[in-house]
Amino acid sequence: xxxxxxxxxxxxxxxxxxxxxxxxxxxxxxxxxxxxxxxxxxxxxxxxxxxxxxxxxxxxxxxxxxxxxxxxxxxxxxxxxxxxxxxxxxxxxxxxxxxxxxxxxxxxxxxxxxxxxxxxxxxxxxxxxxxxxxxxxxxxxxxxxxxxxxxxxxxxxxxxxxxxxxxxxxxxxxxxxxxxxxxxxxxxxxxxxxxxxxxxxxxxxxxxxxxxxxxxxxxxxxxxxxxxxxxxxxxxxxxxxxxxxxxxxxxxxxxxxxxxxxxxxxxxxxxxxxxxxxxxxxxxxxxxxxxxxxxxxxxxxxxxxxxxxxxxxxxxxxxxxxxxxxxxxxxxxxxxxxxxxxxxxxxxxxxxxxxxxxxxxxxxxxxxxxxxxxxxxxxxxxxxxxxxxxxxxxxxxxxxx
Ligand SMILES: [Fe+2]
Numbered sequence: 223x224x225x226x227x228x229x230x231x232x233x234x235x236x237x238x239x240x241x242x243x244x245x246x247x248x249x250x251x252x253x254x255x256x257x258x259x260x261x262x263x264x265x266x267x268x269x270x271x272x273x274x275x276x277x278x279x280x281x282x283x284x285x286x287x288x289x290x291x292x293x294x295x296x297x298x299x300x301x302x303x304x305x306x307x308x309x310x311x312x313x314x315x316x317x318x319x320x321x322x323x324x325x326x327x328x329x330x331x332x333x334x335x336x337x338x339x340x341x342x343x344x345x346x347x348x349x350x351x352x353x354x355x356x357x358x359x360x361x362x363x364x365x366x367x368x369x370x371x372x373x374x375x376x377x378x379x380x381x382x383x384x385x386x387x388x389x390x391x392x393x394x395x396x397x398x399x400x401x402x403x404x405x406x407x408x409x410x411x412x413x414x415x416x417x418x419x420x421x422x423x424x425x426x427x428x429x430x431x432x433x434x435x436x437x438x439x440x441x442x443x444x445x446x447x448x449x450x451x452x453x454x455x456x457x458x459x460x461x462x463x464x465x466x467x468x469x470x471x472x473x474x475x476x477x478x479x480x481x482x483x484x485x486x487x488x489x490x491x492x493x494x495x496x497x498x499x500x501x502x503x504x505x506x507x508x509x510x511x512x513x514x515x516x517x518x519x520x521x522x523x524x525x526x527x528x529x530x531x532x533x534x535x536x537x538x539x540x541x542x543x544x545x546x547x548x549x550x551x552x553x554x555x556x557x558x559x560x561x562x563x564x565x566x567x568x569x570x571x572x573x574x575x576x577x578x579x580x581x582x583x584x585x586x587x588x589x590x591x592x593x594x595x596x597x598x599x600x601x602x603x604x605x606x607x608x609x610x611x612x613x614x615x616x617x618x619x620x621x622x623x
Contacts, residue, residue, distance in 0.1 A: 223279050224295055226265050227303055230255060231296030234391055243300060245321065245396060249368035252301075252323035252391035261327045261389045262364040270305075290385075301393050308386040310508050312523070314414075315353070315378040315405040321371040322392035326361050329386030330513075332520040333367065334358040336376040338411060346401070347413035348453045350489060353405050358524055360538065371399035380520035382513045407496050409489025410456070421454050425461045432465050440471035447479040452486055455479055463494055502567050503617050510555070518551050521620075528593070528621050545593045548621070552589055556582055565589070568616035571608045584609055592622055 234255045241247040274280065274293060281297040289306035296303040301322065308329075315336060334355055341351030353376075361367065369375055369392065401413035424446075431439045443462050447455045459479055466472040476494075480487045503523045510516060517538065521531045535544040556563050562570040563581040570581045588609040614622040 224270055227295035231303055249321050253366050253368040256325040256366045304390045306388045308381040312380045312504055313378050317376045317403050318371050319400040319402045320393045321369050323366055323368045324388050324390045325366040326363050327387040327389050329383030331361045332380040333361045334378050334524045345453050347416040349411040353407045371396040382516045406493050409493045421457050444475045444478045452483055499617050522617050526620055527623050566617055568613045571612055
C-alpha cells in the first residue's frame with residue numbers, strides 16, 4: 223500500500239461523498255485531486271515498484287489485461303486508482319464506460335480527441351458515421367485530463383516514451399454509457415467486447431483454410447459477404463483483407479460486399495484501407511523506439527493533412543523547418559532489406575536498378591519534392607514518379623494530402 227495513493231484515494235472519496243457521489247462531479251474531482259498533488263512530482267516510481275514487488279499489503283488486484291501491466295494503487299467500491307505502464311502501447315480510438323481523470327506520471331503522449339458526426343446504429347454493436355478529429359495535443363509529464371463516460375469523449379493516445387506511465391482515477395463502471403465503442407476511421411464504430419460466437423468460429427475456420435492454402439478460400443469469402451448481414455460481413459472483410467490482398471483476390475470480394483449493401487457500404491472501402499494503414503503504423507511502433515521517430519509515427523497515424531503535421535512539428539522543433547526535420551527523420555529511418563531500401567513501409571521500387579546509396583538519395587529527393595511542392599502539380603515522369611507513388615501509397619500518405 224503506497225501512502226501517497228492511499229491519501230489521494232481518501233481525498234477523492236471524501237470530496238465525492240460531499241457531492242453525494244454524483245457521477246457528473248467525479249471527473250472534475252478526480253482531475254483536481256491529481257493536479258493539486260500530482261503523482262509526477264510526489265511519487266518515486268522506483269520506490270513504488272520496489273514496494274509493490276516486495277510487500278503483500280496491496281489493494282485488491284484485478285485480472286484486467288489493460289496496461290502493460292496495470293497496478294491497482296487504491297480500491298474503493300465506487301472507484302479505484304490504477305497505475306498503467308505502457309511499453310509500446312498505442313490505443314485504438316475509443317470511448318469509455320467509466321469516468322474520472324488520467325495523469326501522465328512519466329513520459330509523454332500524443333492525445334487526439336474526436337467527434338462522430340451523423341452517427342446511426344446499424345445493430346446494438348455497430349454504428350456508422352463520420353469520425354472527425356477535433357483536437358490533438360502533446361501531453362507532457364504532469365498533465366491531467368478528465369474522462370467522461372459515453373459518446374461525448376472519444377479519444378486515442380500514442381505513447382512516445384518507454385515506459386510511459388499514467389495514473390487513472392476512475393469509476394468501475396457507469397451504467398447506461400456503453401458499449402465502449404472502438405472507432406475505425408473514417409466511418410465505423412464497433413463494440414470490441416461483443417462476441418458473436420458464430421463469427422468467431424467462422425474466422426477460425428477461415429484461418430484453417432488459409433493455412434492449408436485452400437484453392438477456394440477467396441470464393442468462400444465472396445459467397446459469405448454476398449449473403450451475410452452488414453455487421454458479420456464487415457467483420458469477415460476486416461479479418462480476411464490482408465490475405466485476400468496477398469492472393470490478389472481482394473477487389474471482387476469488396477465489390478460483392480458493396481453490391482450487397484449499397485449505400486450503407488459507401489464508407490467501408492476507406493475504413494478498411496485506413497484500418498490497414500493504422501495497423502501497419504502500430505506494428506512499426508514495436509521496433510521504432512526513438513521518441514522523435516515515435517512522435518513522427520504518431521502524427522502520421524493521427525493527423526490527416528500535411529499542413530497540420532507541419533504545424534505540430536514546427537511547435538515541437540522550432541529551430542528548423544518541418545521539411546528539414548522530416549527529411550532528417552527519413553534519413554535515420556531508411557533501412558536496407560534483401561530487396562532494396564525501405565522507408566517505413568515504403569519500398570524502393572524493384573523496377574529501378576540502382577545501388578543502395580543512390581536509392582537513398584532518390585527516396586529523400588522524392589520525399590523532399592512531396593513536402594515542398596503542391597502534390598497536384600507533380601508532373602515529373604519516369605523513375606521519379608514511380609518512387610513518388612511508392613511513398614504516396616505508404617503510411618506517409620498524409621504528407622501527400
Ligand atoms: Fe481512454
